[in-house]
Amino acid sequence: MANEHGNLSINSQNIFPIIKKWMYSDHDIFYRELISNGCDAITKLKKLSLIGEYEAPDDIEYKLDVKVSPKNKTIKIIDNGIGMTKDEVNEYINQIAFSGAEAFLEKYKDKTNEDQIIGHFGLGFYSAFMVADKVTIDTLSFQKDATAVHWECDGGTEYDMKDSDKQNVGTEITLYLNEDSYEFANEYKAREVIEKYCSFMPIPIFLTNEDEEPKTEEIPEEEVTEKDTVIETFIKEAETEEVEKEDGTKETVEKTPAKKMAKIVKRPVPLNDIHPLWTKHPNECSDEDYKEFYRNVFHDYKEPLFWIHLNMDYPFNLKGILYFPKINTEYETIEGTIKLYNNQVFVADNIKEVIPEFLLLLKGVIDCPDLPLNVSRSALQNDGFVKKISEYITKKVGDKLTGMYKTQKESYEKYWDDINPFIKFGCLKDEKFAEKMNDYIIFKNIDGKYLTLKECLEENKEHHENTVFYVTDETEQSQYINMFKEAGIDAVILTHNIDQPFITHLESKNEGVKFARIDADLSDSFKEETSEDELKEISETLTETFKKALGKDNLNVKVEKLKNASISSMITLSEQDRRMQDMMKMYNMYGMDPSMFGANSQTLVLNANNELVKYIAEHKDGENTTLMCEQLYDLAMLSHAPLTPEQMTNFIARSNKIMELLAK
Numbered sequence: 001m002a003n004e005h006g007n008l009s010i011n012s013q014n015i016f017p018i019i020k021k022w023m024y025s026d027h028d029i030f031y032r033e034l035i036s037n038g039c040d041a042i043t044k045l046k047k048l049s050l051i052g053e054y055e056a057p058d059d060i061e062y063k064l065d066v067k068v069s070p071k072n073k074t075i076k077i078i079d080n081g082i083g084m085t086k087d088e089v090n091e092y093i094n095q096i097a098f099s100g101a102e103a104f105l106e107k108y109k110d111k112t113n114e115d116q117i118i119g120h121f122g123l124g125f126y127s128a129f130m131v132a133d134k135v136t137i138d139t140l141s142f143q144k145d146a147t148a149v150h151w152e153c154d155g156g157t158e159y160d161m162k163d164s165d166k167q168n169v170g171t172e173i174t175l176y177l178n179e180d181s182y183e184f185a186n187e188y189k190a191r192e193v194i195e196k197y198c199s200f201m202p203i204p205i206f207l208t209n210e211d212e213e214p215k216t217e218e219i220p221e222e223e224v225t226e227k228d229t230v231i232e233t234f235i236k237e238a239e240t241e242e243v244e245k246e247d248g249t250k251e252t253v254e255k256t257p258a259k260k261m262a263k264i265v266k267r268p269v270p271l272n273d274i275h276p277l278w279t280k281h282p283n284e285c286s287d288e289d290y291k292e293f294y295r296n297v298f299h300d301y302k303e304p305l306f307w308i309h310l311n312m313d314y315p316f317n318l319k320g321i322l323y324f325p326k327i328n329t330e331y332e333t334i335e336g337t338i339k340l341y342n343n344q345v346f347v348a349d350n351i352k353e354v355i356p357e358f359l360l361l362l363k364g365v366i367d368c369p370d371l372p373l374n375v376s377r378s379a380l381q382n383d384g385f386v387k388k389i390s391e392y393i394t395k396k397v398g399d400k401l402t403g404m405y406k407t408q409k410e411s412y413e414k415y416w417d418d419i420n421p422f423i424k425f426g427c428l429k430d431e432k433f434a435e436k437m438n439d440y441i442i443f444k445n446i447d448g449k450y451l452t453l454k455e456c457l458e459e460n461k462e463h464h465e466n467t468v469f470y471v472t473d474e475t476e477q478s479q480y481i482n483m484f485k486e487a488g489i490d491a492v493i494l495t496h497n498i499d500q501p502f503i504t505h506l507e508s509k510n511e512g513v514k515f516a517r518i519d520a521d522l523s524d525s526f527k528e529e530t531s532e533d534e535l536k537e538i539s540e541t542l543t544e545t546f547k548k549a550l551g552k553d554n555l556n557v558k559v560e561k562l563k564n565a566s567i568s569s570m571i572t573l574s575e576q577d578r579r580m581q582d583m584m585k586m587y588n589m590y591g592m593d594p595s596m597f598g599a600n601s602q603t604l605v606l607n608a609n610n611e612l613v614k615y616i617a618e619h620k621d622g623e624n625t626t627l628m629c630e631q632l633y634d635l636a637m638l639s640h641a642p643l644t645p646e647q648m649t650n651f652i653a654r655s656n657k658i659m660e661l662l663a664k
């Protein structure tokens, strides 16, 4: 071919500075674009060979080579795929690609970075100019008698094209890196980027550093194959060791015999796994396979609890694996990672527009070739097809959980403590998921048994209809728990932050059902039957005495005859007011006055059956009455919420004083 010099068919003077600027955040993406182009080219050639349109050499080994040279500051991406003829270079590179770029820029010129195209799909070949001043292509088409083409462009609007001396079918792209991008020719950086984007591409990818001598390895000579490059052969001497015989004399014996060895050029190891687990049929995968895949992809050495293998062909193509991770501590964030792939090419992590928000607490991979990824994020959000995908994933997760409840209840209960924040968050975020999970939400009660809401209500119907009592802190509320246990009344344990909004949600969904913290109210079951008159006098005396002793005029005091005479005093706190206060704390509204939401909603309950309480009522002006009132109040407060530092200091000082009095 005669040398050809041409103008790229675009109008804008020079699109490259714009591409560079626009793509500023993710420069490394060029690796993905060029490698996936190479993989596509190989896949196409394999197909042609399969249908007899191309006769591949017998020893063909389809692969993609990435060669970096930190010295020359170049990167070569070499595939043995379909290649391009001169006309094709003209069509795909000189015209389509660049006119595509123009259309692309036109479409997105007003968009801000936040509205970037998902994973920048559609950037293709010219993403190379984000990192390179000059790019060359050497390509030989698979077509009979094709002439190899050399193309080059230095980032302006002009290109040069001439014959190339490339001998093998395929394409070699060379990037001459610009000053800001030399790091991409570093072998370790290259490896990191390729592993990020290309770990599961369907063609083996090999990385070499052209500046380094080839690495070598030694293997037994009989294991050498045709593909190996043998540098030398040698005899590895026998290994011997000295052993002691029965008669005490020593003898030298051969441990391993002498062996013929070969020093060969290190066999290349691909950077990627071309058959990732999600592409396999679930029947072919063992538990160990799933766990290993999880370890490799998420670098999480805690085993996942269980997983869901998504495998759908119709009406859309979607494959993937979702893992329920083990949450180790209460304080660990429970944010997961869902990696989105498009035909085994990594797109991005945690794309909220495709994956329902609550599922982002899981870890997993999703490969959906049908996703329209060349549109902006906001367009994706409103895409009906994307909604269907998202619904499908949600449904599958729901199916897995309900199925487990029905057939492996024991496992479900075992995992519940770990998975319940996820399920509850899902119910709050997704109406359909909430409906599906409605009968499968379970509650651990104070005896460690798991019950559904229906079962909770049914079991406690006689004691407190339509009310579920709950514990938020088993240590702090232990006195209440004991009381409940003694009276044969149940309460459930709800200690996670998500539980407060979740029970509010349950109350709104189940009319008439109320949740009340274990210290919210005293159930009638704890009390003896009395008439108001019977307690009137003692009530008045105690109220007055306590108010005076504590210096709290607005203290609410309630005198009850509790069946358990050993309990002297306790605090109850209106459920509604407490929830408001909790909410204030959660949203950090500390500046506001808590009394707005009933700081006065605490009630000091005194047990008229308790000897000490009786004593106080009978000795309201006694020498130590104030001391006793203060101590009883603090004791009640202690099992309700932690004391403030000041209160604690007083409490300890007073306790010491009481001991001194006892010692007298």
Ligand SMILES: Nc1ncnc2c1ncn2[C@@H]1O[C@H](COP(=O)(O)OP(=O)(O)OP(=O)(O)O)[C@@H](O)[C@H]1O
Residues within 6 Å of the ligand: 033, 037, 038, 041, 079, 081, 082, 083, 084, 092, 093, 097, 121, 122, 123, 124, 125, 126, 171
């Ligand atoms: N390594 C290659 N071997 C053969 N043909 C190639 C190669 N790289 C690019 N091409 C041809 O050039 C065309 C344009 O490539 P480009 O990467 O710009 O866009 P694309 O691959 O079609 O789309 P996208 O990358 O946006 O998914 C390709 O469709 C392909 O026909």
